[in-house]
Amino acid sequence: MTPEPAIKTIGLTKHYGDVEALNDLDLTVEPGEVFGFLGPNGAGKTTMIRTILDLIRPTSGDAKILGFDSHEDAVEIRNHVGYLPSDVAMYSNLTGKDTLTYFANLRGGVDWGYVDELAERLHADLSKKVGDLSSGNRQKVGIIQAFMNKPRLLIMDEPSSGLDPLVQRQFQAMMREVAGEGRSVFLSSHTLSEVQRAADRVGIIRHGALIAVETVSSLRSKAIRRVELQFDETVDGSAFEAVAGVRDVIVQNHHVTFSFDGHMDELLAVATRRYTLMDISTQDADLEEIFLTYYRDEESTV
């Protein structure tokens, strides 16, 4: 028996009046992978998550979670899913421990040894009232709440907001461990670096539509980046413009700067053929540049 996909949506569409929040979304998340769901604010990431969790109902289309129908089998699905909402709100008059007990009771119990382990790894204080915690510390309680039942699928909506870098790294390790056990993580985010660090594959969403699904490595190779080359003499920029994938060349005395999404060996061959290369630095393109790249690709294929 082949394992069911963790998430499979077919033509998932959600309209709010005239607004198309989700538009014909086809997406598959495999067991054992961390799937990054990348898009700017308002792209439809949260709408998609709330739809597959049966909090809101699709205008058309279907979603299957772990092989179950998202609406018909909603209760069964939630037995196997851990969920962290974006900008998580909890009962401010309960302590972290009370909050976890409440949700554990609704699930019929939890392994408290595992909860303590999670709390220790994230440096979470469960004895304080949730309303007295900073947003980052509240987020930790939310993360523990999602992880504590060892669900087959974790759905996390902007989970890293408010977490300091050390805790973020711990949290990413926790997600990798989940995938290592054959379970799945659906990680929604608007930061490329976060998704790149944790995910195996990435889906890019904009204006409610899925633009592309890529493995992280191909996203990396495809992604444009800013490249800065430094030489020991003044150089001629036109030599670089000829290289495939180079755009927007700027020459300043010994420095050449440009956007690049081609093959690095071709670039280096050109750079070292005539001149002496002193230094090279590259910088990841930001999300907006990647979207522009994908838009260009989409338009060119139409």
Next chain:
Amino acid sequence: MLANVFTKTSRDRWIGAAIAGGAISLWLLMGASIYRDIDLSIYTDMPEFMRNLMGIPEGADVGALAYSVILGFAGAVTLASIALSMGSASIAGEEKVGTFGLLLANPKTRTSVVVSKAGSMVFLIGAASLILWGGGIVVPKMLDFETGGMFLEAIIFHLFVNALFYGFMAMMIGAWTGNKAKASGITAGVMVFSFFAVGILPLIDGVSGLARFFPWYYFDSSDPVMNGVHWGHIGILLGLSVLFAIAAIVGVNRRDLREHTAGVTLLDRLRENPRTRKLIERLAGSTRVSRIWIKTLSEYQGLIIIAGYTMFLMMGVMMGPLYAFIDEALLTFTESAPEILLAMTGNADLSTPEGWFQTETFSMMGPIAVMLVTAAIGAKALAGEEENRTMGLLLASPIKRSTIVLEKTIAMLYGAFIVGFLTFAGVALASIISSLGMSMGNIAATCLLMTLLGLVFGALALTLSAATGRVRIATYGTIGIGLALFILNSMLPMSDSLAAYAKWTPFYYFLGGDPLVKGLDWVHAGVLTAIFVSLVALAVVLFDRRDIKQTG
């Protein structure tokens, strides 16, 4: 003073002041029209301490009664309460929700914010006082009664200054502690305590002079309706208000501002104490969060305790001796009271203990107490969790939406039956203590019907909450529909041809069968139960169909 802080505060609060001014003016109109038609001796012959408490002058006529009872008592308490709530919200309230820091991120001093808030409070209390002044002028003209020799301006001015006193007191406490609950709680305590002290102390030989140590003394001991403004008393209240204002400015400037906090309850303190931790941990912690309905019920324990306590003690136990006390005067009241007033209290025969309890305990206060609990739980049950954005997490658990609706309904059932049972206990105890000889079975029947009536309106709130996800719609919808049905049920029987239509309101099935005298009508109980069950079923269906809101 910051014009925009002043404007925003006034805009947020004007409706409360306007409603208070308008409602008390209306009350003045209703009250005076009743006073005009009845034998006033039931008021003037009251025991002295009750007259004193209500501020009724000896030998008062219609005008004096209307001015001193409605303006001098209800008006004074209402205006002071509004000032008190504005005062406590002005600094501590903004701290509690975490907006004070945001306000102070602008290049403005703390002092200027406090002054603007104070300005807005003085402005709105002044406006409400002006509305009352207008009511005091118009009502006697409409009803054509004498107000000669009375000082309307004086009582209004006393009202205004008195309200400011409590407003600034609350503002000062809030400014020093940053705790809104403390600010309003302590001030309300001072107000209520001094109100009673000033009413009762003068009647006790030897200690009557102590009354002057209580602030309410400076409001009405000089009887401003009859004697005009007492500048000495006004001076004391104003002087103290100015001191409070200065203290508020000093307090807010020297203190660390608080961040948004969840607040500390008595249970939390006990939980931190090592000696009580184990027991309280169970009560406040693991037990409280063991089921949805238990957690919901625990959130409303304060309201249930207050409603239950009021019904048990004030509307139950204490009504027994009071009946024995004013038995005689009531006979005259029944003969002379206007028909509408009697209709609203169910046309009860006040000369019997059953009639007395029906009028005092069951006709209004009882249903209101149960409905307060059921409607609060019903309205916030689903919509409240949606507006606080906790519904998403709750629904991430493997439970059906219908389970959530039903668990919330269970909490509502418990709340209603606790209040219903305490009412029964109070009235039964009153009957036993004062040897009124009422039937225990009939009291139980009446309390059961009252509980069911409350559940009907709780289920209505739940249905509106399930359908809209908005607490305000559920709350105001229930209050509006409830009030309309109550008035219909009171008015319809006055017309012979329309009397039968009263059966279309749920109120009819509460007192329509005269349960305190005749016992339980099973059909009536069945009708109320059927409405309750249908509304809950409707709530389940409506909630199951809807998109859960993400934000409030």
